[in-house]
Structure formats: structure tokens, C-alpha cells
Amino acid sequence: MLNDLARHVADGLRKPIKALSSMYFYDDAGSRLFQQIMGLPEYYPTRAEFAILERQGAAIAAEMRPAAGPFTLLELGAGDGLKTKLLLRALLQGSADFAYAPVDISASAMTGLVAALSRELPALRVEPVVADYATALRALKDRPGSKAVLFLGSNIGNFDPAARLDFLRQLAAPLSAADRLLIGFDLQKDPRRIRAAYDDAQGVTAAFNLNLLTRLNRELGANFDLAHWQHYTDYEPLTGAVRSFLVSARAQQVHIGALNQTFDFAAWEVIHTENSFKFTLAQISELAAQAGLRVVRVFQDEAGDFADVVLACRD
Incomplete structure (x- = not known):
């Protein structure tokens, strides 16, 4: 029987434009590489x-x-919780009565986070969940009492418009009017700055993208030769979309043992691996309204690069 990753790869590589989801970037190695990306200039x-x-x-x-x-x-x-710890400290200092339930698909990342929180915030009640978003959203419905949900780091931008709206509606479904969402949105700005953020000079983002092929080799018995694959990304200001790709640098065949199938790639054919949309404040308000939410308050950095937006269900 095929696991979720194998089924996803089978479907994605049969599409007219081959595509794999960025959710599979985050094995243990991918999570470590993303930690490095976050520190890049x-x-x-x-x-x-x-x-x-x-x-x-x-x-x-x-x-x-x-x-x-x-x-x-x-x-x-949740990742390493570096930013979230700032909010957790503020809640603890305000004597808030709450339990923190971090969700991450990486077990090693979760182990590290829980250990760090135990050392740094010993008074915090932590209820870790190792799961994907869909599983966590289903579990959210069963949690009693008031809820506050965090979705930081501009992860909302990884969804295409239809999936983004559906995801927000799923988030809103188990919430009451008194509950809150805090979502991070990367704002539109100089297109050159945006593109550079996804194609750094040190090549860490390229390694992060290519690690997906390493994961398929390890977990699905594939034989991707990384010497013949390249990372490519670009930004489209009209749509606000950063799109990342893995590019086949020559005509080649790749066999995936778990699927018992061989896939043909033409020279310079791409696998679409990630979207990262950028937003205006007007677009955020419109998106919230479409999802049955309202903007409670917007928090921005001094340069106006980013917004953390507090949302609530409409009464």
C-alpha cells in the first residue's frame, strides 16, 4: 500500500505541468535548512x-x-518557535491561563521545541501535536473551550488563491466569535527584494528545494541525480506570486521504486514545488471577508514589509 508521500508523487508527476507540494520540504534535513534560510541576509x-x-x-x-x-x-x-516565544512570554507575563499546542510535521523539530520551551518557559503548559495541517484542523474542532490559532511566518502565502480561501474557511469553522486567529502576511514591496529572498547568494534556498529530491530518493527508492537538477525561482508582481521550481538540466528518466514506475523529463522541464504569494492590506481584508472573517487589528513592522493580522469570525 502506498503512503501519502508516494500517492502525492504519483499524482504530481503525472500532471501536464509536474508539481510537488512544498509541505514535503520539511523532513528533518529540510527543517534544518529552513532554519538556516531564516537567518540569511x-x-x-x-x-x-x-x-x-x-x-x-x-x-x-x-x-x-x-x-x-x-x-x-x-x-x-510551529518550527523552532523562535518568534512565538515572544508572544508566549507576553501571555505568561500577563497571567493568561492557557495551554500552548504547537503543531509541526517534523518530529525532530517538535522534540527540539518542547525541550527548549521546558528550559526557557518552565511555567508553560505544552501539548505538542506532530501532524500535518489537515489533521491538526480536524483535532481543533474537538478541543473544548476558547481557542486562539497562530499561523505565522507568511505560510498562508504558500496556498494558491482557491486553496487559501478553503483553508481559511476550515480554520474559521471551529471558532466562535470570541476566538481569534493571528496570521502572518508578507506584504508586496520591491520585486527585486522579494526575488532575492527566495534565491539567496549562498545557495541555501537551492539546497532546501533540492532536498525534496533527496527525500524521494531515500523514502521512495527514487534515483534522482541531483547533479542534473537546478533550483529556479521568480516573482510576478502582477499576481504577487513567487514561484519555485526544480529544473531538469537534461533529458532524463527517473525511476521511483515505491511506485514501480519510470518518469520521463525533457531537458529544462520543471517540477513546480512552491508558491509564496505576497499581499496588500486591501487584499487581506477582502480575503478575510470571503472566508467569513473580519480584521480585528493589523500589526506591522516599521518598514511595512510584513503584517501580523488578528482575525475573528464575523458575528
Whole structure:
């Protein structure tokens, strides 16, 4: 029986334009590479959002917590929790009664996060969840009491428009009018800065993209020769979309043992691996309304590069 990854690869490589989901970037090696990306000089989103949470964390915490009673703070894609710790500290300092439920698909990343939180924030109640977003959203419906949901790091931009709207509607479904969402949005800006953030001079982003092929070799018995694949990315200002690709540098065949199938690639044929959309504040408000949400408050860094937006279900 095929696992989820194998089924996804079988479907994705049979498409007219081959495509694989960025959710499969994050095996243990991919998670480590992304930690490196966040520290790169070109990669502004992490620094911008960190500045928001560092300088406005108390105000954000006040917007996120319910008027009374305990609540669950569930974070989708928690990673190393570097930025989230700023908000957690603000909530603890404000004597908020809550449990933190970080969600991440990487077991090693979760182990590291839980250990770090135990050392740095021993008073924090942590209920870790190793799962993908879909599983976490299903579990969210069963959690009693008030809820606050975090989706930081501009991850919302990885969804194409239709999937993004569907995802937000799924997020909104288990929430009451008193519950809150905090979502990070990377804002539109100089197109050159955006493109550089996804094609850094050191080649770490290229290694991150190519690691997906290494994962397929290891887990599915594929024989991708990374010497004949390249990373490519570009930014389209009209749509606000960064699109990343793996490019076949020659005509070649790749056999995937788990599928018992061989795939043909023409020279310079691409596998589409990631979208990263950038937004305007007007687009964010429109998207929220379409999903049955309303904008409660917008927090931005000084340069206006990034926005953390507090959302609630419409009454």
C-alpha cells in the first residue's frame, strides 16, 4: 500500500505541468535548512515578523486572549518557535491561563521545541501535536473551550488563491466569535527584494528545494541525480506570486521504486514545488471577508514589509 508521500508523487508527476507540494520540504534535513534560510541576509520576512512580535507582543497578546477563562493557543507549523516565544512570554507575563499546542510535521523539530520551551518557559503548559495541517484542523474542532490559532511566518502565502480561501474557511469553522486567529502576511514591496529572498547568494534556498529530491530518493527508492537538477525561482508582481521550481538540466528518466514506475523529463522541464504569494492590506481584508472573517487589528513592522493580522469570525 502506498503512503501519502508516494500517492502525492504519483499524482504530481503525472500532471501536464509536474508539481510537488512544498509541505514535503520539511523532513528533518529540510527543517534544518529552513532554519538556516531564516537567518540569511536576503530573507527579510523572519526579521520583520520578529520585530513585530518583539515590539508589539503585549498588544498582540491582549488581542488574542479571551475576556475570561482558560484557552488553547494552537500554532500551525510551529518550527523552532523562535518568534512565538515572544508572544508566549507576553501571555505568561500577563497571567493568561492557557495551554500552548504547537503543531509541526517534523518530529525532530517538535522534540527540539518542547525541550527548549521546558528550559526557557518552565511555567508553560505544552501539548505538542506532530501532524500535518489537515489533521491538526480536524483535532481543533474537538478541543473544548476558547481557542486562539497562530499561523505565522507568511505560510498562508504558500496556498494558491482557491486553496487559501478553503483553508481559511476550515480554520474559521471551529471558532466562535470570541476566538481569534493571528496570521502572518508578507506584504508586496520591491520585486527585486522579494526575488532575492527566495534565491539567496549562498545557495541555501537551492539546497532546501533540492532536498525534496533527496527525500524521494531515500523514502521512495527514487534515483534522482541531483547533479542534473537546478533550483529556479521568480516573482510576478502582477499576481504577487513567487514561484519555485526544480529544473531538469537534461533529458532524463527517473525511476521511483515505491511506485514501480519510470518518469520521463525533457531537458529544462520543471517540477513546480512552491508558491509564496505576497499581499496588500486591501487584499487581506477582502480575503478575510470571503472566508467569513473580519480584521480585528493589523500589526506591522516599521518598514511595512510584513503584517501580523488578528482575525475573528464575523458575528
